[in-house]
Amino acid sequence: MSDFFTVASLVFVVGSGIRLATPFLLAGLGETIGQRSGVLNLGVDGVMLLGAFGAYWTILETRSPVAGILVGIAVGLAMGLLYGVITVTLRAEQGISGIGIFLFGLGISDLLFQKKVGTPIPIRGFDDLHVPLLADIPKVGEMFFQHSVLVYVAFLLVPAVAFLLNRTTFGLNVRAVGENPAAADSLGVSVARVRYTTILLANGLAGLAGAVLASELGIFQQNLTNGQGFIAIALVYFGAWRPAGVMGGALLFGLVSATVLQWKTLGLVSGAASSLTAMAPAVLTILALVVISRTVGQPSALTRPFDRGH
């Protein structure tokens, strides 16, 4: 175990944990916005897959990572519009609709990949951005300030989303709609408009999360996300519907995953122990969820469609 507690090893684990946490964080922030307005979207993973393919395909064709990221977001927004029509306008049951969106994203992203690309072709995403001065700080710079620009964007969005939800009129409306849509409606807040907006933001961020994944990995493959969208949803509960909490959950998940990887690389765990430690991130998340769900209440109107006449 002494091999693990070296400076070089810990520097890698922290940097790796941050990289692994980024897609979870982006998708989780989006889902937080949506759920605070009372909208649950179980289709996050499907939207991530579509965003990932959109970004991958665009980068492959244009060699522009910026264009790829924008397309990933645009794909997310389009899926958000679809989800808004289904759950807000048509008031369909959110859980089932979300699963439909997931299956749709899973199937269509693979179909488009097979038809448009076929064999995986590597792409080049963003180069790492070394933050001036900070990146040169020994060890600390390597851990925190030598990542892709997308990593910084993700973490800067945490205070931005917190500000949006807690310090703006829009955020107040979002929270009101998520807790008591009838009361918000009686005060002149358009529940439909607020929920459409949050759904678009949530799905745009899910699309961005997928785009970041494809760009950072430099490849697309069937089911590239491997269920990351579902973990992002769990992290929203873990984070008690607060951006900082979601960030904490994403970092915990990423750091535990990175720690387990490093243990295996160094040969500190093997055989059955290796299989068990691979479950550690999920087990820790579930344990935390159990504890948190007993102490923090979810938005009162979560998953409830709003019908003004009833």
Added chain:
Amino acid sequence: MKMSNKTRWGLAALVAVLALVAGACGSDDDAADSDEFRIAVVAPSASNDLAFTQSIVDGVNALDGVGVINITDGTFIVDDAAAAIRAYAEDGYDLVIAHGSQYGGSLQEIAKDFPNTAFAWGTSGDTFGLDNVTAYTAASDQGGYVMGAMAATMTNSGVIGVVGPIAVGDAKLYVDGFVNGARDSVVGITVNVNYIESFSDVALAAEAAAGHVANGADILTGTAQMVVGATGVAAEHGVHWFGTQSNQTALGADIVVASQVYKWEVVLQGVVNGIKNGDLGGESHAITLENGGLVIEFNDGVDVGHARTVGEKAIADIKARMLDTGA
């Protein structure tokens, strides 16, 4: 029963989504002339994954005397695969291939229900004692040994990294062979092995590769379909890569030194011929360097000098049964 407008719209939306999903997942293959020999393949990842599934797709496409080939790929959920295997059997396919060791339990049940249908599955050596099941496997430790020996002569740091999925089947054989080849070639060399416990987690494979590089590895290898993440890391760091299952040069023309390519047609052709003669199975087969089912394809775009000579000698020795991989 009276249905409200909202319910109607909801149902319409659901039907539209399901139709699109069905369209996305559906097959464009069709029913065949009953005289043609028909093969169905059920596999866990994409047909062109440059790894496990592509190897069987390439293999069946290389067979002679086959009229129809139907592929159901991406069935990483075993229940989905089992449904597909059963459906193909009910449709009267002459040979149903379940390409994935995780499908064994399902296949064992299904094959009993269709005693007149031939099944093949792998990678495994177990036919469950059924006369209509053929098992196939790859002696992937052989190619692994060859490439491990090459890698050991190429490394400058003395550290090599291996990204594995789950320690089962041909993946474990490959990794074990690679490690033994490296250690037999250069005594005292460090080979770090990381099984990420997933066949499909590309992001985790990429981070595992990054971990190897951070720990000094200057040569990487890996097996299964999630290695496309690891090859990206190898390319980013200019680290040489050894591939397996399919030729992976397309993932990095500057870094892929060689790939162990599975030629399943070497054993499947005999299986097809046997079925045509009324023999539905009951045996297990392995592709090896010796029978031509395993081929080491070198990337001429990467000059590795003496290492290639080391590799070619190891191939010759294994074919001549002068060398044991120890796996």
